[in-house]
Amino acid sequence: MAIDNKKIAADVLAAVGGKENVSMVTHCMTRLRFNLKDASIPKEDEIKNIPGVAGVMVAGGQYQVIIGQNVPKVYAEVCKLGEFSTKSALDENLDKPKEKLTAKKIGNNIMNYLSGSMTQLIPVMIAAGMFKTILVILGPDMLKLIDTSSDTYILLDFLYDAFYYFLPVYLGQAAAKRLGANGMLGIMLGCILLVPDFVALNGTVETLKIYNLFPAPVADYSQSLLPVLLGVWIMSYVEKFFKKIVPTTLSTIFTPFLTMVIMVPVMFCVCAPLGSYVGTIIGNALIAFQAKGGFLATAVVGGLYAFIVMTGMHGVILAAALTTFFTLGYEDFIITAGCVANCTAWGIAFGAFLKLKVKQNRALAFGYFISGILGGITEPSLYGIGIKYKKPLIALAAGGFLGSLYLGITHVKCYMLGATNFLSVLGFVAGGTANTVNYIISCVIGFAVATILTYVLGGFGED
Template sequence: MGDTNQQMAKDILAAVGGKENVISAAHCMTRLRLNLKDSSIPKKDELMAVQGVIAVVESGGQYQVVIGQNVAKVYPEFTKLAGIAAEKAIAENLDSQRPKEKWTPKRAGSAIMNYLSGSMTPLIPAMIGAAMFKTVQVVIGPDLLHLVSAKSDMYLLCGFVYSAFFYFLPIFLGFTAAKKLGVSQLLGAMLGALLLVPDFVAMDGQTFHVYGFLPATVHNYGQSILPIILTVWVMSYIEHFFKKIIPDVLSTIFVPFLTLLVIVPVELAALAPLGNIMGDFIGQGLIGFGDIGGFIAVALVAALWEFLVMTGMHQVLILFAIAGIAQNGYDNFVTVAGFAATWAAFGMAFGAFLRIRNKEQKATAFGAFVSGILGGVTEPALYGIGMRYKRPFIALAIGGGLGGLYAGLTGVANYLMGATNFLAVLGFVGGGTANIINGCIGSGIAFFATAVLTYLIGFEKESEALKV
């Protein structure tokens, strides 16, 4: 398997123009994300011909090679061949190597999405793990099966594990955001920790004077996202400035000290409160938009969700949804629509598996179904089936929309950011029996409607897929 991963990395590197054309490399759950000096060099035909490559996408200023869950094994082989350190691949002198471009609204939007996505993606495994403990707590506790009491050690332990990630989210996010921007990761984590110091949190609602004269209203920033995202972004400019003007012999001491000296008052007096206000606005805004748009809004997003996944734009909506759940305790819009769309993608793969006659392509469809329903990864279905045959996308949009429509009409809410596979329905548990039932029905509608429509209209009669 190691030789296979190495060969795949070698073939991908050759197709994107060799190591001379690679600025940096990163990966998410399914994609090898490349920042290239010249994005016109890569040969998509050669990339698609590489065994194991599902699709090639240009999005958010990156060249993305969709590999699937095996990407974590291909990535170190790629960085080794490209001559870039895996741990530094995201922040490898991007500004100095990338050709200078004029700032446009499109480029600014891509940069923002790239920053948000690059900051959040590394946290997904830990986020899912912590959320699963919360799910177990709800299932075994007095809210559902009554297997343990709310005071039992098992119940409390599940809550501790969940809080270990979500309460301290600003620390983890400070680290990954700093890594994405190529600045001190420990300073980023420290600025996140500053918002969670117990004595500071205890002053929630009070006014604190930074350096004795600059007033700052204290809030509880546990589970917050935007305060640290804004802070690390501003810190990156401050740290780069001090690195330029301070001699190397003094930089170890004075760069971090002066960076903190400047950024701390900016964080506490301006950026953290601003991020808190923005978080409240987004949280209430999502609920408000869901209420105003009602079931139509949920249905529309559910119909379009997987197309947003293909462009990477879903990462921003997920970020807002996390902020909404942190603020309100639940989300009745974005993630509900996303779950319906995800089950629709599972249905598209299953419907294709039932309809396709060609043995090789039938196996590919079944693999996409298993990858989705068990692994929670929809890219194999989207690119291996949707992009390949096109017409299944019609079924996907209709089925996802129908599932979202039902969920919107019945007021389904999601209480957890956790699994994206078949266990995703456990996110409905926190809302009680009716919420669980309606959430499962909505997911079932999305799955079966898409599967049936894919079977009926997903393929042209003369398609190679229907030939044995």
């Protein structure tokens, strides 16, 4: 039966004493939050029995009615019925007492920042992925209805790039919103890495002097995540500092300007190169590890590969793998393990689809699965399932490790670069039947382990 958000809103509003008893109402991710004039009027048992209400709690001086994922729609109906002004969603965790800063807390804060920033991008991420999926289905790899020179192919290709190339721009706004910083300044931080004049310098000069003082390495930072995430985090403190010291009458002009004056050299000289440096270090370490670790090294790369992708550092690592590929004519380490890691991303999406109960969430998870297996786009699964729910990250790592362990033991080699969807198997055919079969078995292991562990571990919080 369809959820009647208007009826839920009417019943809840009546139960808390009507609009006359409400001084203000807002909402977070799952709750309606009422500031009541007389908190003794609501009857907890009566409200809990309203269809569509999951519970009640009182915290922070607010009477909170737990609705669930459809709370924005119920909130909109409450505002219409009570003629209240609408407000932006609040942080779900604002009622929690301040916790002591520990290593675990810092880790959780980092994960929450990454999750809160990336999950905002999921709708456009899915849209871009679906365009890519259609391109793959209609293109020369499958149905051969369009070729690479056709207008349709070109259109679908740049619709995909419209998100993934400009990812730092989207992420700048989302990260700023997550931290309560100026979203437009967050966008600007992403844009300065992609300005055509700066991009054109790549390959022609090695450094660009910022303010004629600070040398900044010139590189391609499209699709990179770490520079913007780190830059926006620093910017949030810089902006707060200038808001405090700049007089109110001058703040509109000078706070954003001075913030960017500081952030430009920080972004170009520290944040942007950091991802490249870290990626190079990891790449060199993994290659050295392969020389000593053999098939175990391949397993470790398979377990870590998805996490490297999520930080945007995979480009540097793949560059090292491509050197091997073009020298030997095949690659049996990073690229092969990365292919198996893609299957584990499909697995956590499929496992979530099987486990989730809410119809909307199941539909999203299945969409992520289709986007991966047909379109070769794993980011919706990584961020929409892995980062969002956290426990599937364990399944992701385990599936990647075990699938790549078999891959390494059987010495599977990739002979052709191309598809990242289910057609990736074509890159292994040149190695013979055994090579192809062992690759398929590796993928099945990774997919199955990720699917089963995602289902068993749960952690989706729907109950």
